Amino acid sequence: MQEKSAEKVLLELTGLPVAAGCEERVVAWVERWASSRPSVRVRRDRYGNLMLSRTGPKYGRPIIIEAHMDHPAFVVRQARGRTLRAEFRGGVRDAYFPDARVRLHARSGETCPGRITGFRPRTAKRRFPEVTVVLDREAKAAPGDLMTWDLPAPKVRQGRLHAPACDDLAGVAAALQAFDVIGRKRLKRPPDVRLLFTRAEEIGFIGALGACRAGFIPKTARIIALENSKSYPDSPIGAGPVVRVGDRATVFDHRLTYALGGIAEALAKRDKSFRWQRKLMPGGVCEAGAFVELGYTATCLCLPLGNYHNMNEETGAIAPESIALEDYHGLIKLLVAAATKLDAVDAPPSLRSRLNQLFAERADVLERPM
Ligand SMILES: [Zn+2]
Structure with a gap:
């Protein structure tokens, strides 16, 4: 049931025509989606970026799931x-x-x-x-x-989505779906999860930079940027969503990346159908790097992407992009786990506490006189 509705959202969004600066069809789609959910609030900054949040009590530092609405x-x-x-x-x-x-x-x-x-x-x-x-x-x-x-409408074939614009509308779709699932959980202390949808990423993160300048993003937030990123032989399509440590230009917040890796690892232990990868993905640059550079805590989760930016390198011709449905569903699961575990008492320990624990347990090996 949940998978069906997630796929419906994916098929609709990845077929919408968009460009950097011409994101109105996605904006209208998201606003319609939000208007049928009474507890969801949508705000716009002066640059037209969208922030979705939920009414009611929330706890902890904001967790912002971010995706861009444009495509080349x-x-x-x-x-x-x-x-x-x-x-x-x-x-x-x-x-x-x-x-x-x-x-x-x-x-x-x-x-x-x-x-x-x-x-x-x-x-x-x-x-x-x-x-x-x-x-x-x-x-x-x-x-x-x-x-x-001029590309055919999105379709699913043998577990793969082929669509005009996976990058980054599959990210928008995963964010919305995860937001719904998190909202339905009856948590005692609901986390302050928000969605940020930016404009004009494809020409240099212009919407994201505007959102930072406009003060649209709380400085205390933890930003999880979602991307579709060129797949390489060591980051194959279908091997699970990627906890992305960096991009072609830089690396992301190492503590948040480490925390998400720990959450993914714990999720894979509980749920045998969940697979994930930890990679740098050097095929492009990501808004997470811009956020980190501007002083925010940010990292990235991404889907390995085929025919990146519609370039089919085998035929040399323009073609639909593709992702594995299984990776998409995995990304939603990982987002839900991230939102509910980042501040939980049973969250996987930080690297610092692991190191301290190791030292406490094993420092005696250094006590032998030399
Ligand atoms: Zn792109």
């Missing part, structure tokens, strides 16, 4: 008949653009497929790569409209 995609700059000029906001290598199929999602609600006929890479003067697109037919396009790769 195009924004129309100019429209003349069937010919559009658009910029691409996100990290996709130049070779994937020529002749690729795209789809306009006009603000009027109209959608229309088209093809890239021209490509101009990013330069010192041009902050985003630009494309020329010829639409297959006449459509009402205007500057500011969103355009995505």
Whole structure:
């Protein structure tokens, strides 16, 4: 039952068209989701980032589960008949653009497929790569409209989700689902769990940086950033969610990472179907690193991702991203365990207390005269 509803949310969200700066469809989806839950409150900061919290008494330092709402995609700059000029906001290598199929999602609600006929890479003067697109037919396009790769709707095949935008809408889906499960638990001292959904991550964490500047995140919070991160042979898809220690640029808060690792290990002992991995995931950079750099306590949990940023390295063509459903369900379990165990009396001990305990138990071996 819980798995079914988690998959429904996943299938809906990972098919929504979004781009950095054009996250309105996800915002509307999340607000609708929240409005059917009377105890859930949604706030927006001045940059349009969302924070979800629950009414009623809460205990302990806030635990913020964070995910970004955008995905690499195009924004129309100019429209003349069937010919559009658009910029691409996100990290996709130049070779994937020529002749690729795209789809306009006009603000009027109209959608229309088209093809890239021209490509101009990013330069010192041009902050985003630009494309020329010829639409297959006449459509009402205007500057500011969103355009995505033309990819099939999300579908599940042999335990894998194939979708236009796993990164990071599968993170948003996991956060919402975990929030529901945590809310249903009758805990004596409910933890202060909140969800933060940011904008414009794909062009350099712009929404997250805005949230920090706006004072939208309590300084005492522990932030668990969720990501979909390029899978490597040593971080395979299907081997479980990843407790991510760092990224291509930096490492995250080592104490929070260690605590989540301990919680994952304990969960794997109780629940034989739960698997997890502890990895650095150097395929990209993550908002957790930005939060840590700005003085917050943050780490990351991520899903190993196939066709990262829609790049199929085998065919050299644009393709759906993919994740394992089992990893997604594992991530939800781990989030629920994290929220309920981080401050619990039976939480796994910190590294410091383990070290102290080891010394107390074994220091006698040093007593032999030398
Ligand atoms: Zn990304």
